[in-house]
Amino acid sequence: MPHTTSKSQVPVPVQMAQNGQTSRQPPGKDVSPSIIRVLVKTPNAQEEFVVSDDTTVSQFKEAISTQFKCNVDQLVLVFVGRILKDQDTLYQRGILDGYTVHLVIKSKNGPPPQPSGPHGPLLMDLGPREGIGKVVGNGGRQPIIPIRNTVPTPIPASEPEKAKAQSQIPQPRTAERMAQMLESPVIQQLLSNTELMRQLIMDHPEVQQLMKQNPEVGHILDNSEILRHTLDLARNPAMMQEMIQRPDMPRPPEGFWGNETNPGGDNALGRNYAELPDSLFGGIQDPLRENLFTEFMHGASSLGGTSHTQSQEKQDSKPMPRVLHNPPPGHPLSGPTPVAAAMDQCPSCHFQDDPQLLEDLSSGTRFTGSMLQLLVQNPHLAAQMMLFMGSPQLYEQMRQQLPTILQQMQLSDLLLALANPKASQALLQIEQGLQMLSTEAPALLPWLTPYLWGLGRSGFPEATAAGAQSKEASGPQGRGKTDTRYQPLAILQRLQALAGGYSQQMQPPEVRFRPQMERLRAMGFRNHNANLQALIATEGDTSAAVRRLKRSQAS
Amino acid sequence: MEPTNLYPVKLYVYDLSKGLARRLSPIMLGKQLEGIWHTSIVVHKDEFFFGSGGISSCPPGGTLLGPPDTVVEVGSTEVTEEIFLEYLSSLGESLFRGEAYNLFEHNCNTFSNEVAQFLTGKKIPSYITDLPSEVLSTPFGQALRPLLDSIQIQPPGGNTFGRPNGQS
Numbered sequence: 001m002p003h004t005t006s007k008s009q010v011p012v013p014v015q016m017a018q019n020g021q022t023s024r025q026p027p028g029k030d031v032s033p034s035i036i037r038v039l040v041k042t043p044n045a046q047e048e049f050v051v052s053d054d055t056t057v058s059q060f061k062e063a064i065s066t067q068f069k070c071n072v073d074q075l076v077l078v079f080v081g082r083i084l085k086d087q088d089t090l091y092q093r094g095i096l097d098g099y100t101v102h103l104v105i106k107s108k109n110g111p112p113p114q115p116s117g118p119h120g121p122l123l124m125d126l127g128p129r130e131g132i133g134k135v136v137g138n139g140g141r142q143p144i145i146p147i148r149n150t151v152p153t154p155i156p157a158s159e160p161e162k163a164k165a166q167s168q169i170p171q172p173r174t175a176e177r178m179a180q181m182l183e184s185p186v187i188q189q190l191l192s193n194t195e196l197m198r199q200l201i202m203d204h205p206e207v208q209q210l211m212k213q214n215p216e217v218g219h220i221l222d223n224s225e226i227l228r229h230t231l232d233l234a235r236n237p238a239m240m241q242e243m244i245q246r247p248d249m250p251r252p253p254e255g256f257w258g259n260e261t262n263p264g265g266d267n268a269l270g271r272n273y274a275e276l277p278d279s280l281f282g283g284i285q286d287p288l289r290e291n292l293f294t295e296f297m298h299g300a301s302s303l304g305g306t307s308h309t310q311s312q313e314k315q316d317s318k319p320m321p322r323v324l325h326n327p328p329p330g331h332p333l334s335g336p337t338p339v340a341a342a343m344d345q346c347p348s349c350h351f352q353d354d355p356q357l358l359e360d361l362s363s364g365t366r367f368t369g370s371m372l373q374l375l376v377q378n379p380h381l382a383a384q385m386m387l388f389m390g391s392p393q394l395y396e397q398m399r400q401q402l403p404t405i406l407q408q409m410q411l412s413d414l415l416l417a418l419a420n421p422k423a424s425q426a427l428l429q430i431e432q433g434l435q436m437l438s439t440e441a442p443a444l445l446p447w448l449t450p451y452l453w454g455l456g457r458s459g460f461p462e463a464t465a466a467g468a469q470s471k472e473a474s475g476p477q478g479r480g481k482t483d484t485r486y487q488p489l490a491i492l493q494r495l496q497a498l499a500g501g502y503s504q505q506m507q508p509p510e511v512r513f514r515p516q517m518e519r520l521r522a523m524g525f526r527n528h529n530a531n532l533q534a535l536i537a538t539e540g541d542t543s544a545a546v547r548r549l550k551r552s553q554a555s
Numbered sequence: 556m557e558p559t560n561l562y563p564v565k566l567y568v569y570d571l572s573k574g575l576a577r578r579l580s581p582i583m584l585g586k587q588l589e590g591i592w593h594t595s596i597v598v599h600k601d602e603f604f605f606g607s608g609g610i611s612s613c614p615p616g617g618t619l620l621g622p623p624d625t626v627v628e629v630g631s632t633e634v635t636e637e638i639f640l641e642y643l644s645s646l647g648e649s650l651f652r653g654e655a656y657n658l659f660e661h662n663c664n665t666f667s668n669e670v671a672q673f674l675t676g677k678k679i680p681s682y683i684t685d686l687p688s689e690v691l692s693t694p695f696g697q698a699l700r701p702l703l704d705s706i707q708i709q710p711p712g713g714n715t716f717g718r719p720n721g722q723s
Contacts, residue, residue, distance in 0.1 A: 078633075080675065081564070081631065
């Protein structure tokens with residue numbers, strides 16, 4: 001760097017400037033020196049100085065040095081990008097009243113070293129693609145946790161000073177580094193880039209071998225949805241651990257891999273995907289079946305051992321909230337609201353059967369980043385997409401692969417409705433009004449429980465029953481209401497409940513369940529009261545009611 | 556005629572949405588946004604930007620974002636590299652620490668604006684610095700605010716300005 005500080009350059013221009021000064025001053029300055037206020041701004045602080053505008057810069061610097069308690073030599077004044085030289089006056093430099101001058105105080109031991117030190121332990125290596133390949137490729141061979149042992153190996157590819165820093169990391173600490181690395185936004189962005197990850201995995205020779213042996217694997221790898229979910233799971237070690245620890249994980253009801261898959265086939269891939277349980281694969285497979293998100297929740301709720309039919313066994317679903325209560329630390333996207341919005345999306349609405357579950361989820365539990373990533377995939381959530389999606393190609397790919405979902409989402413209707421800012425404001429007002437009512441007039445709560453259901457205060461069984469019925473009625477429309485905001489979605493559905501199901505809710509159960517009662521009687525269950533109780537308990541689900549009645553008859 | 560050197564100062568502007576914002580913002584927000592702007596200052600043949608990891612630097616166009624969508628000539632500066640690095644390191648310890656990052660209030664564009672003013676006395680174009688308020692003035696933006704507030708952006712590919720014990 002040939003450039004030296006301004007001080008050493010002073011001798012040369014001094015004569016010129018002085019000549020200029022002497023010649024310039026008499027004609028140029030015919031007003032008396034005025035007092036100006038100058039703001040001196042450092043990165044840490046700023047101070048106002050009141051000086052006369054024919055103060056020389058050196059005099060100014062002396063005043064500053066006493067104020068900031070440093071040597072005059074350490075001061076560098078910058079105005080409009082120009083370094084102020086000592087012999088100029090403030091007026092000459094064009095510093096008028098109220099202007100800001102920037103100050104840099106040089107540290108005593110000279111300028112800081114060139115930018116060094118890797119940003120986080122390993123993120124530097126992830127700039128070039130080869131670096132990424134090395135890190136992830138090695139890990140593809142084993143479960144993700146032991147990847148820490150391969151971490152130091154990509155280092156030789158980077159610059160020597162970084163290598164030095166890395167080699168000093170003691171082995172036991174790489175576990176923390178690994179966790180840090182996985183949780184860092186860099187990695188998460190990378191992992192979100194399905195194209196990239198897919199390419200990396202495909203490039204791995206073992207994977208290619210596996211694909212030759214088992215074409216199903218190729219099918220999986222081609223499905224970006226599955227990749228994304230897998231990566232999300234890999235990203236959340238807590239959830240993974242929870243799932244791995246549960247021994248009673250049910251197998252997926254349909255053969256996820258097809259019946260011709262050898263039993264060990266998915267294990268091989270499971271190795272590559274850090275041994276994720278198959279039930280989760282079963283849960284997320286088949287994106288063409290309804291809402292992808294529903295499937296994920298199927299998989300997730302199957303953790304609790306519930307069957308896929310609507311059932312009321314709350315005790316089975318209790319483990320689910322436990323899983324969800326493991327918040328991924330430091331995850332950038334967290335918050336209950338998008339989760340609840342996503343859940344409201346479920347057309348089959350399993351959660352209305354389980355108000356406990358819904359309450360747990362919506363009452364502030366930080367769900368896994370995978371949920372939110374699912375929302376990211378959702379083409380309606382353009383705001384998140386803007387920030388996270390890597391490329392338009394991915395967007396197009398998604399659109400091509402999930403046409404049915406888009407149809408179901410009824411994209412244009414919803415978005416056009418939302419596009420009207422007055423509509424959204426009206427919805428906001430409704431939400432606020434409802435919230436105010438709940439705080440101001442709790443006595444009205446029993447009447448409002450159908451509406452409050454969406455807010456998560458779902459302790460009322462009648463509310464859920466009513467909500468269930470009305471939700472089913474508004475199901476087809478409800479499916480289309482994919483919203484980034486949790487509140488208006490709930491409001492919309494509640495409004496529909498109002499419109500569609502009001503009369504239903506207000507009727508006694510006997511009237512509501514009349515068709516089911518008829519059916520039960522036809523089946524041979526004569527006890528009117530018992531039938532009614534069973535139907536109330538199962539919210540009108542005839543088959544579940546039949547099971548209940550049988551059980552009670554047997555006992 | 557000044558013997559001191561003048562160094563050009565450029566602003567690299569990236570659209571984080573890669574065109575999606577231009578297409579979808581009328582539908583989602585009700586107003587047209589041309590992009591979600593991330594900026595960095597390029598001076599002394601280095602690119603400097605601020606993210607959730609603090610101030611970082613890299614070769615120009617060297618982040619994972621690739622080449623910039625727009626390059627704005629901010630002006631030129633006399634500030635030498637040495638003084639500039641000194642300035643940046645004190646900024647990084649005070650106003651622009653990594654944890655100070657906030658997507659709406661104190662983001663990469665805040666940093667670029669600050670540095671541009673230091674180097675040249677000029678601000679960066681207002682369409683960039685006005686973006687957060689544009690978004691927040693829509694009901695959609697207001698609704699999404701809690702979520703967006705927690706988002707932290709750190710384009711990979713840069714070195715942080717380290718204090719010796721700067722690693723968190």
